[in-house]
Every structure is written in structure tokens, then in C-alpha cells.
Amino acid sequence: QVQLQESGPGLVKPSETLSLTCTVSGGSISSYFWSWIRQPPGKGLEWIGYIYYTGSTNYSPSLQGRVTISLDTSKNQFSLNLRSVIAADTAVYYCARSPPSVTTYSPFDFWGQGTLVTVSS
């Protein structure tokens, strides 16, 4: 059974960089899409972006320019960097997996438990 686990600081100062890592266990990082999704407290879900196992990325236009997702296949991990954070970036951050699709995309079939990141001085 595939498991995903987010890790990283729970508190980030405004204007600094939020950095999180997702460790994948119980399966290979190959052949899948790996996404970051966030959920502000008490609110809905927002897709941040994905990285394919080949290293290609796709980011939400609303965060484009501030976000980078990278992959370390040797460690079965992928990471999120979100620059110049503000209070509105406070959220539970989830990592999630999507199977490959012949056509376009596919749903998120496995999720991490999520980690709360608070942006505050």
C-alpha cells in the first residue's frame, strides 16, 4: 500500500520560502503524477501543481512565479518551494498521487495526511 508523508517547518515568516517534502513509501515514484494541494483552515481545496516522474512540471497560474516542485527519485521524494509567502498562504498542505493517463489527467488516488503551515512573524 502506497503511503505519502509530508514533512517540513510548521511556521514560516512572511516574505520567506515555504519548503516541504513528501516521502513516498510502499511504491515507486516512477510512472505517476505527484501533486501538492493546499487547504486554508476551514476552506476548500486548491491544487498547487504537479511534477511527473520524468521531471516535467505544471503549476497553477495563481501561484506561477512563486512555486517550484522538484523530484528526488533516489530518495522517492518530491518537494515544494513556495517563495515570498504571505498570511494567505497559511494552510494544510497535502501531497497526492495521480496515476498516469492515456489522455489528459487522472484523479488523486493516494494522499498524505497533510501538514499545517502557518505564515506569521
Next chain:
Amino acid sequence: DIVMTQSPDSLAVSLGERATINCKSSQSILYSSNNKNYLAWYQQKPGQPPKLLIYWATSRESGVPDRLSGSGSGTDFTLTISSLQAEDVAVYYCQQYYTTPLTFGGGTKVEI
């Protein structure tokens, strides 16, 4: 961006009764080449990540009880819980995976 609009925001249903949640996309998410609707439903309980329930608008994920079902095509979709159980209390989200940015509905809270 494809905007996903869910209704209602919340609903209260008696145990054993039917619950119906609607989801409307701002453009069709039916892919003509394979006649599939790129629509998923998730269930989220407090303190937990979302759980995939339904994909391709109507296909149930393994282990999901058959009292939960999805229907619809094009731009209008429905998640139905035929006989509400206590463990179904949760927030439900629809999501389109037709194109990026991948987008979710605002969520529907189901209570007893």
C-alpha cells in the same frame, strides 16, 4: 480555468434517507475521444485528507460502499448517498481533471 460549483453548501439528512449533492462545471468536461467525463468525487472527514470515492463521474473506487453513486455528464453531475449512514457525515468535493489548473468545487457538508 474551469470553475466547479457545488450545491448546496450544506445539507442535513436523517439516517437512512437520501442525500443528493450537485456539481456544475463552467465548461464541458466530457472528453469526446473516449466519451469519459473527467470528474471525481472525494469525501473528507475532520482532520483527515480527502478520500477518492468516484472517478470518471460514475466509477466507484475499490472499497466504496454501493450506497454512494455518481451520475451526470457534460457539465452537470450528482453524488447520491442512497441511505445515509452515520459514517457518511463529512464534506464532499467534486474535482475536474480534464485540464489544468485542476480545480475543486467548494465542498458540501453533509450532516445528520
